[in-house]
Amino acid sequence: MNEISAFIDSSKASLEDIEAVILKELTLAVFGSNKLDKVGLGLDETFHLCMRILRGEIDVEYEDRTEDCQKKIDAFALxxxxxxxxxxxxxxxxxxxxxxxxxxxxxxxxxxxxxxxEELIKETDAILVRGLSGEDAGVLSSKSYATLLYISPCA
Structure with a gap:
């Protein structure tokens, strides 16, 4: 955040430059978060996908079997x-x-x-965990991960 603030405050920063720095930092946040959880892709692939999604170049609804994805599936199969x-x-x-x-x-x-x-946070979190089961996330439950986040401890 300090780097972004300093960059924005600099007289040299254009709107495009500011956007590039923010998108880069968001992408690094995605990569770092996934790395902590030992999931996700390599930095280059993460950067490529995130930049295209954050810029609105590709729809967030995606097919699991892109050409690159299929190559990886084939490599695993081999x-x-x-x-x-x-x-x-x-x-x-x-x-x-x-x-x-x-x-x-x-x-x-x-x-x-x-x-x-709270509703915006719930909507955002639902996007983050859509299609991911509790078991996939390390939670011992058959309920979806998003549902588990909002169960009252008193329920």
Whole structure:
């Protein structure tokens, strides 16, 4: 945040330069978050996907089997790993959904100047975890991960 603030305050920063720095930092946040959880893609692939999603160049609804994805599935298959397809799809989904969640909250909170509400946070989180089961996230439950986040401890 300090780097972004300093860059924005500099007299040399154009709107395009500021956007580039912010998109880069958001992408690094996605990569770092996924790396902590030992999921996601490599930095180059994360950067490529995030930048396209954050700029609105590709729709956030995506097909799991792009050409690159299929190549990875084939590589896993050659190694005899049956879970390869699941791992590739999950890794790509982790990146895409992080970027889509960022895009959503930025669109609503920054561009539309709407309030940061509990509902906005829930919507954003639902985008982040859509299609990911609790078991995939390390939670011992058959309920979806997003649902688990909003269960009252007293329920």
């Amino acid at each position: 190694k005899g790993l049956k879970s390869g397809e699941v791992k590739v799809a999950r890794s790509r989904r982790e990146v895409v959904q992080h970027a889509a969640a960022f895009r959503h909250i930025i669109t609503v909170f920054v561009k539309r100047n709407q309030s940061m509400t």
